[in-house]
Amino acid sequence: MMPFQKIGPLVAVVLISFLTMPFVHAEEARGLETTPGFFGALQTRLFQDGFDPETIRRLYAQPGVNFEIKGVALFFKHSEGRLDYNQFLQSRRIQMARAYMVEHRGALSMTEDQYGVPGEVITAIILVETQLGTLVGNQTVFNILSTMAALDDAQVRKDFWKELPQEGRLSRKAFEKKADQKSRWAYNELKALLRFVAAENMDPVTIRGSYAGAMGYCQFMPSNVLRLGVDGNGDERVDLFDHTDAIASVGNYLKHHGWKPGMTRKQQYQVILKYNYSKPYANTILKIADQLRG
Secondary structure, X not given: OOOOOOOOOOOOOOOHHHHOOOOEEOOOOOOOOOOOOOOHHHHHHHHHOOOOHHXXXXXXXOOOOEEOHHXXXXXXXXXXXXXXXXXXXXXXXXXXXXHHHHHOHHHHHHHHHHHOOOHHHHHHHHHHHHOOOOOOOOEEXXXXXXXXXXXXXXXXXXXHHHHOOOOOEOOHHXXXXXXXXXXXHHHHHHHHHHHHHHHHOOOHHHOEEOOOOOEOOOOXXXXXXXHHOOOOOOOOOOOOOOHHHHHHHHHHHHHHOOOOOOOOXXXXXXXXXXXXXXXXXXXXXXXXXXXXXX
Protein backbone atom coordinates (compact mmCIF):
# COMPACT_ATOMS: atom_id res chain seq x y z
CA MET A 1 0.00 0.00 0.00
CA MET A 2 1.45 3.31 -1.04
CA PRO A 3 1.87 5.99 1.61
CA PHE A 4 -0.88 8.09 1.60
CA GLN A 5 -5.37 14.19 -2.53
CA LYS A 6 -11.41 16.69 -2.09
CA ILE A 7 -10.64 19.97 -3.79
CA GLY A 8 -10.27 19.90 -7.55
CA PRO A 9 -7.17 20.11 -9.69
CA LEU A 10 -4.66 22.85 -9.04
CA VAL A 11 -5.76 26.05 -10.73
CA ALA A 12 -3.21 28.58 -9.53
CA VAL A 13 -0.22 29.51 -11.65
CA VAL A 14 2.72 29.18 -9.26
CA LEU A 15 5.31 31.94 -9.18
CA ILE A 16 8.98 31.05 -9.26
CA SER A 17 9.41 32.85 -5.97
CA PHE A 18 7.03 30.44 -4.27
CA LEU A 19 8.72 27.44 -5.77
CA THR A 20 12.09 28.48 -4.40
CA MET A 21 10.98 29.50 -0.90
CA PRO A 22 12.56 27.32 1.81
CA PHE A 23 10.72 25.29 4.40
CA VAL A 24 10.75 26.67 7.93
CA HIS A 25 11.38 23.94 10.49
CA ALA A 26 8.95 24.05 13.39
CA GLU A 27 11.65 23.95 16.06
CA GLU A 28 13.72 26.65 14.38
CA ALA A 29 10.97 28.95 13.14
CA ARG A 30 11.02 31.39 16.06
CA GLY A 31 12.08 31.61 19.66
CA LEU A 32 8.94 32.72 21.43
CA GLU A 33 9.15 31.98 25.12
CA THR A 34 5.46 31.18 25.44
CA THR A 35 5.06 28.91 22.38
CA PRO A 36 7.34 26.01 21.40
CA GLY A 37 7.58 26.69 17.68
CA PHE A 38 4.84 27.51 15.24
CA PHE A 39 2.80 24.44 16.16
CA GLY A 40 2.68 24.91 19.94
CA ALA A 41 -0.77 26.51 20.19
CA LEU A 42 -2.08 24.09 17.57
CA GLN A 43 -0.96 21.10 19.60
CA THR A 44 -2.68 22.50 22.67
CA ARG A 45 -5.95 22.77 20.71
CA LEU A 46 -5.60 19.16 19.64
CA PHE A 47 -5.04 18.10 23.26
CA GLN A 48 -8.19 19.99 24.27
CA ASP A 49 -10.15 18.25 21.52
CA GLY A 50 -9.28 14.84 22.88
CA PHE A 51 -6.19 13.78 20.94
CA ASP A 52 -3.57 11.94 22.97
CA PRO A 53 -0.88 14.47 24.02
CA GLU A 54 2.00 12.00 23.84
CA THR A 55 1.02 10.91 20.34
CA ILE A 56 0.62 14.50 19.13
CA ARG A 57 3.93 15.66 20.63
CA ARG A 58 5.74 12.71 19.10
CA LEU A 59 4.12 13.37 15.73
CA TYR A 60 5.13 17.05 15.64
CA ALA A 61 8.69 16.17 16.71
CA GLN A 62 9.17 13.85 13.73
CA PRO A 63 11.74 14.66 11.05
CA GLY A 64 9.91 15.98 8.04
CA VAL A 65 7.34 17.96 10.01
CA ASN A 66 7.78 21.54 8.84
CA PHE A 67 6.01 24.85 8.85
CA GLU A 68 5.09 24.86 5.15
CA ILE A 69 5.20 28.41 3.83
CA LYS A 70 5.69 27.57 0.16
CA GLY A 71 2.49 25.63 -0.38
CA VAL A 72 0.21 27.56 1.98
CA ALA A 73 1.37 30.89 0.51
CA LEU A 74 -0.56 30.01 -2.65
CA PHE A 75 -3.80 30.66 -0.77
CA PHE A 76 -2.77 34.24 -0.07
CA LYS A 77 -1.85 35.58 -3.49
CA HIS A 78 -3.89 37.00 -6.30
CA SER A 79 -4.85 34.30 -8.79
CA GLU A 80 -2.91 34.70 -12.01
CA GLY A 81 -4.48 32.00 -14.11
CA ARG A 82 -6.97 29.22 -14.52
CA LEU A 83 -6.55 25.65 -15.55
CA ASP A 84 -7.13 25.10 -19.26
CA TYR A 85 -9.75 22.35 -19.15
CA ASN A 86 -9.63 21.94 -22.94
CA GLN A 87 -6.37 20.05 -22.51
CA PHE A 88 -8.33 17.11 -21.13
CA LEU A 89 -10.37 16.88 -24.31
CA GLN A 90 -7.33 16.35 -26.52
CA SER A 91 -7.29 13.03 -28.37
CA ARG A 92 -4.24 11.68 -26.52
CA ARG A 93 -5.91 12.29 -23.15
CA ILE A 94 -9.08 10.61 -24.32
CA GLN A 95 -7.02 7.66 -25.55
CA MET A 96 -5.32 7.44 -22.16
CA ALA A 97 -8.73 7.48 -20.47
CA ARG A 98 -10.03 4.71 -22.74
CA ALA A 99 -6.99 2.59 -21.91
CA TYR A 100 -7.64 3.26 -18.21
CA MET A 101 -11.20 2.04 -18.60
CA VAL A 102 -9.97 -1.18 -20.19
CA GLU A 103 -7.37 -1.74 -17.47
CA HIS A 104 -9.83 -1.08 -14.64
CA ARG A 105 -13.04 -2.33 -16.27
CA GLY A 106 -13.72 -4.71 -13.39
CA ALA A 107 -13.61 -1.99 -10.73
CA LEU A 108 -15.56 0.44 -12.90
CA SER A 109 -18.26 -2.11 -13.64
CA MET A 110 -18.57 -3.13 -9.99
CA THR A 111 -18.81 0.52 -8.92
CA GLU A 112 -21.49 1.28 -11.52
CA ASP A 113 -23.49 -1.70 -10.33
CA GLN A 114 -23.22 -0.64 -6.69
CA TYR A 115 -23.53 3.16 -6.93
CA GLY A 116 -25.15 3.74 -10.31
CA VAL A 117 -22.39 6.02 -11.57
CA PRO A 118 -21.15 5.30 -15.13
CA GLY A 119 -17.49 4.35 -15.52
CA GLU A 120 -17.06 7.12 -18.10
CA VAL A 121 -17.92 9.76 -15.50
CA ILE A 122 -15.62 8.28 -12.85
CA THR A 123 -12.77 7.97 -15.35
CA ALA A 124 -13.30 11.57 -16.48
CA ILE A 125 -13.03 12.79 -12.89
CA ILE A 126 -9.83 10.86 -12.19
CA LEU A 127 -8.40 12.09 -15.51
CA VAL A 128 -8.98 15.74 -14.64
CA GLU A 129 -8.07 15.41 -10.97
CA THR A 130 -4.73 13.61 -11.28
CA GLN A 131 -4.30 12.58 -14.92
CA LEU A 132 -5.40 9.07 -14.04
CA GLY A 133 -3.30 8.87 -10.90
CA THR A 134 -0.02 10.07 -12.39
CA LEU A 135 0.00 13.54 -10.76
CA VAL A 136 -1.18 13.36 -7.17
CA GLY A 137 0.81 16.28 -5.71
CA ASN A 138 4.08 16.36 -3.82
CA GLN A 139 3.13 18.32 -0.70
CA THR A 140 3.08 16.74 2.74
CA VAL A 141 -0.62 16.91 3.58
CA PHE A 142 0.02 16.94 7.33
CA ASN A 143 2.35 19.95 7.01
CA ILE A 144 -0.04 21.85 4.75
CA LEU A 145 -3.03 21.41 7.06
CA SER A 146 -1.01 22.02 10.22
CA THR A 147 0.43 25.24 8.82
CA MET A 148 -2.96 26.58 7.74
CA ALA A 149 -4.54 25.57 11.03
CA ALA A 150 -1.71 27.22 12.99
CA LEU A 151 -2.67 30.58 11.46
CA ASP A 152 -5.41 30.75 14.07
CA ASP A 153 -2.66 31.90 16.45
CA ALA A 154 -2.11 35.68 16.20
CA GLN A 155 1.68 35.55 16.53
CA VAL A 156 2.03 32.72 14.04
CA ARG A 157 -0.14 34.63 11.59
CA LYS A 158 1.94 37.77 12.04
CA ASP A 159 5.17 35.86 11.41
CA PHE A 160 3.67 34.09 8.40
CA TRP A 161 2.60 37.43 6.88
CA LYS A 162 6.16 38.69 7.11
CA GLU A 163 7.40 35.67 5.17
CA LEU A 164 4.99 36.12 2.25
CA PRO A 165 6.58 37.62 -0.87
CA GLN A 166 5.08 41.04 -1.49
CA GLU A 167 4.63 40.48 -5.20
CA GLY A 168 1.12 39.24 -5.85
CA ARG A 169 0.10 38.85 -2.22
CA LEU A 170 -3.30 39.89 -0.92
CA SER A 171 -3.86 43.09 1.02
CA ARG A 172 -3.41 42.73 4.76
CA LYS A 173 -7.17 43.05 5.30
CA ALA A 174 -7.93 40.37 2.71
CA PHE A 175 -5.18 38.18 4.16
CA GLU A 176 -6.65 38.41 7.67
CA LYS A 177 -10.13 37.51 6.44
CA LYS A 178 -8.89 34.56 4.44
CA ALA A 179 -6.61 33.39 7.26
CA ASP A 180 -9.63 33.32 9.58
CA GLN A 181 -11.57 31.18 7.12
CA LYS A 182 -8.77 28.86 6.11
CA SER A 183 -7.41 28.26 9.60
CA ARG A 184 -10.83 27.08 10.81
CA TRP A 185 -11.33 24.90 7.74
CA ALA A 186 -7.83 23.44 7.92
CA TYR A 187 -8.14 22.61 11.62
CA ASN A 188 -11.21 20.50 10.94
CA GLU A 189 -9.46 18.80 8.02
CA LEU A 190 -6.39 18.18 10.19
CA LYS A 191 -8.52 16.48 12.83
CA ALA A 192 -10.13 14.35 10.11
CA LEU A 193 -6.69 13.40 8.81
CA LEU A 194 -5.52 12.36 12.27
CA ARG A 195 -8.62 10.23 12.79
CA PHE A 196 -8.26 8.64 9.37
CA VAL A 197 -4.60 7.68 9.81
CA ALA A 198 -5.32 6.34 13.29
CA ALA A 199 -8.05 4.08 11.87
CA GLU A 200 -5.83 2.95 8.97
CA ASN A 201 -2.62 2.68 11.03
CA MET A 202 -0.74 5.10 8.79
CA ASP A 203 1.94 7.71 9.37
CA PRO A 204 0.44 11.06 8.27
CA VAL A 205 3.87 12.49 7.49
CA THR A 206 4.23 10.02 4.61
CA ILE A 207 1.05 11.16 2.84
CA ARG A 208 1.61 13.37 -0.19
CA GLY A 209 -1.06 15.49 -1.86
CA SER A 210 -1.97 18.85 -3.33
CA TYR A 211 -1.07 22.27 -1.95
CA ALA A 212 -4.60 22.34 -0.54
CA GLY A 213 -4.23 19.04 1.28
CA ALA A 214 -6.23 16.86 -1.11
CA MET A 215 -5.26 13.19 -1.30
CA GLY A 216 -5.15 10.26 -3.67
CA TYR A 217 -6.03 9.53 -7.27
CA CYS A 218 -9.44 11.13 -6.77
CA GLN A 219 -8.24 14.11 -4.68
CA PHE A 220 -10.40 13.84 -1.56
CA MET A 221 -9.92 16.11 1.41
CA PRO A 222 -9.43 14.13 4.66
CA SER A 223 -12.98 14.81 5.87
CA ASN A 224 -14.34 13.23 2.69
CA VAL A 225 -11.95 10.29 2.94
CA LEU A 226 -13.22 9.71 6.46
CA ARG A 227 -16.92 9.94 5.49
CA LEU A 228 -17.03 8.66 1.92
CA GLY A 229 -13.83 6.75 1.23
CA VAL A 230 -14.52 3.14 0.24
CA ASP A 231 -12.58 -0.10 0.53
CA GLY A 232 -13.23 -1.17 -3.04
CA ASN A 233 -10.80 -4.09 -3.21
CA GLY A 234 -11.85 -5.79 0.01
CA ASP A 235 -8.54 -5.57 1.85
CA GLU A 236 -10.24 -3.87 4.84
CA ARG A 237 -8.41 -0.61 4.25
CA VAL A 238 -9.26 2.62 2.46
CA ASP A 239 -6.35 3.59 0.25
CA LEU A 240 -7.05 6.30 -2.31
CA PHE A 241 -3.71 5.51 -3.93
CA ASP A 242 -5.26 2.22 -4.96
CA HIS A 243 -7.29 2.52 -8.18
CA THR A 244 -10.07 0.20 -7.07
CA ASP A 245 -10.57 2.11 -3.81
CA ALA A 246 -10.38 5.47 -5.60
CA ILE A 247 -12.91 4.42 -8.24
CA ALA A 248 -15.35 3.11 -5.63
CA SER A 249 -14.90 6.24 -3.53
CA VAL A 250 -15.76 8.53 -6.45
CA GLY A 251 -18.88 6.47 -7.09
CA ASN A 252 -19.87 6.64 -3.44
CA TYR A 253 -19.22 10.39 -3.31
CA LEU A 254 -21.42 11.11 -6.32
CA LYS A 255 -24.21 8.83 -5.12
CA HIS A 256 -24.08 10.48 -1.69
CA HIS A 257 -24.56 13.85 -3.39
CA GLY A 258 -27.55 12.72 -5.42
CA TRP A 259 -26.38 10.83 -8.49
CA LYS A 260 -28.99 8.40 -9.79
CA PRO A 261 -29.29 6.41 -13.02
CA GLY A 262 -31.50 8.11 -15.59
CA MET A 263 -30.70 11.66 -14.50
CA THR A 264 -30.90 14.47 -17.02
CA ARG A 265 -27.67 16.13 -18.11
CA LYS A 266 -28.57 19.21 -16.07
CA GLN A 267 -29.02 17.05 -12.98
CA GLN A 268 -25.69 15.30 -13.61
CA TYR A 269 -24.03 18.70 -13.94
CA GLN A 270 -25.42 19.80 -10.57
CA VAL A 271 -24.09 16.70 -8.83
CA ILE A 272 -20.62 17.08 -10.36
CA LEU A 273 -20.53 20.64 -9.01
CA LYS A 274 -20.65 19.06 -5.54
CA TYR A 275 -17.36 17.37 -6.37
CA ASN A 276 -15.72 20.57 -7.54
CA TYR A 277 -17.70 23.79 -7.63
CA SER A 278 -16.43 24.96 -10.98
CA LYS A 279 -18.70 25.29 -14.01
CA PRO A 280 -15.87 24.68 -16.50
CA TYR A 281 -14.89 21.61 -14.48
CA ALA A 282 -18.37 20.12 -14.47
CA ASN A 283 -18.87 20.80 -18.17
CA THR A 284 -15.51 19.22 -18.98
CA ILE A 285 -16.30 16.05 -17.01
CA LEU A 286 -19.51 15.59 -18.99
CA LYS A 287 -17.77 16.28 -22.32
CA ILE A 288 -15.05 13.73 -21.54
CA ALA A 289 -17.67 11.19 -20.54
CA ASP A 290 -19.48 11.79 -23.86
CA GLN A 291 -16.29 11.07 -25.78
CA LEU A 292 -15.53 7.95 -23.77
CA ARG A 293 -19.07 6.72 -24.35
CA GLY A 294 -18.90 7.38 -28.10
